[in-house]
Amino acid sequence: MPSRKPVPAVLPWLTALAAAPLVLIVAAVAATRFGGLDVATAHDLLTWTVARALAWVGLAAALAAAVLALRDLRGRGLYAAAALVLAGVTVAGFERQAAQFRRDTPRDVSSNPGEPPAFSRLAAFHRGPAPTAAEACPAARSIPTQVLAQQAASALVDAGFPVVRASTFEVEGVHEGAWFGFAHDAVVRIRPGRTDIRVAARDRTRPDGGATCRLAAELAAALERNAR
Template sequence: MADPAADKKAQSRLKALLLVTALPLIVTTIAVFGGQFGLLDVETARGLLVLTVVRGLIFVGLFAALAAVLIARADIRDRGVLALLALVLAAGSALVFFTQSAKAVPGPNDVTTDPADPPALSRQLMAARTAANASPLGQSVACEGLEPLPTQIAPEVAGWAVRQAGFNVIGFAAFRAEGDRDGYFFGLGHDAVVRIRPGRTDVRVIAHQDQPQGDVACRLARRILDEMTDQGRR
């Protein structure tokens, strides 16, 4: 016959271990919302909490899940559910973390179709960057496969393409269109500029923060170019 005191003690241990396996998710949620709403700066939210603290908690959570499984072996019927939840939380957190970490690699954060003469930002967009506490502008570089359009795109089409790429259009004029974009996580936003000249249209995308983001800037610039190309064919 099972010892009620021992079973109660085992249940308490399992609940504590379940809480440990949930810590990576809890800390990540705090970091994401703290960064998104400006309560934490990007370096603290992403660099310290997620990429350092959560990384350590992932391994702690995996050991906690293993301990939960060992405790549950004595009474799978009554303890199995908590052990399974701990295992799912630990394994799921590890999978998501390492999948996303693989994307957080160094990459160009200021890209353009014309590195020799990158499109300049208007005063309005520069003011928006200052308000967003964006990093200072650096050297704009090329992306693989990112080429200027050999045609003069209409400003309305450029503005439409910027919007379709997920940017808020700040404005467009006779020879330009531009916008900004808030990131979904940690406030890692981007700005976009489309420069229109006779026989050529160039694009520039600049990250707000100098943080490793892989090829995000390149993908956003390609998206704008693709949208302008598709709209121009219609």
Template sequence: MTRVAGPQGRKGRGGLTPMLWLLALAVLAPLTVLIAAMGTGVGLWSPEIGLDLLTFRIGRFLALAGVMAGLIAVVLALRDLRRRGLLAAVIVLIAAGTLGGYLIQGARMQIAAPTDVTTDAAEAPGFSSLIQDRRAAAGAVGPGVAVTCNGVVSAPTQVTPEVAAEALRAAGFRVIGAAPFRAEGTRVGSAFGLTHDAVIRIRPGRTDVRITARDDRAQGDQACRLLATVVRNLTS
């Protein structure tokens, strides 16, 4: 006589189905960040939607939900380590990594730092009319009064325009123009499309740099890090 399996034999009760649902919940936050970054990068929506709403509001909530999913997964795995242990470990790693990323990146983004920086605050290099027109067309703020970054100073050398242009390229900028005594470029962030403009001014015995964001939103010390990178490229 054929015996019909009871509730205990069903996969949904004793198998991996609950764990798979928990895995899906754990990956929602990183998936949301990925979609937000890709959509912002290709212009489907603004940084206000991609960064502020999807990433730091909805995504942060989903990251906390992922942590809860990890805790539940551990409890369920204790009942059947052989079948559920590995999957529970994966869920915990995803949830912990996502939450850690939010804590680190969130703290970095909230650092009070200027978005218009230079190596010469007394006489900051000016952008060409081409860059200024592009900034105006994009609704960019400023440029205003540029300030210096701690530990970042002028390159104590007179470089060629070609070297200046290469320093910008190495920092991720697309060179707009290189002429005697100057070079300019624009960098569009790969994640959320946050844009920075750069100008390098070349003088005898000294080369100065200016980096200005097109968005006044909190970006942490991104402008200073870009400034330091370009100066380091000039002197390397």
């Protein structure tokens, strides 16, 4: 019975190189959330510059590992498979996110852009231009009824916006992204026969890949459910 060929010493290192971008991203996120590292360093430099470039290096390493594994798939195939999966997922993830970032998506949307709800407690974060026209985000829709403040607060929480201020006719909440903590603020304005919403990103300098509109859609859907 032929003996199994030894695993080349370089093969584990090629697999580790394919995994390196993911490790760096996790470290950058952890440093931002728990270590006080600023977003410009963690997100812009470590993730979108270093890790993104390293992802392509990792893909090349994974292809090299696959070539080495062809001589002994039983003994080396696991390394090659792991490297290809890690590198493929990382590169695909970066390219997908980059495509979303290239889209011109609104970062301040309202169901009533002509008379948008105004932030109160969170006003200091939103002194820029008025919200984008409703056509840019049709999902940011009004609710054709006067909901209760408790229903508005519940809808905000359901959509991922913990409440920071509540009154009879207006409720505000803040959503923090799970990765780098990018904040979106929301306000629900209650009037007779109509409830309007507004969702705005605090950071207007970076593209959000449509996150503002998606959050507005989730808030509108939660309000509709709670108003039934």
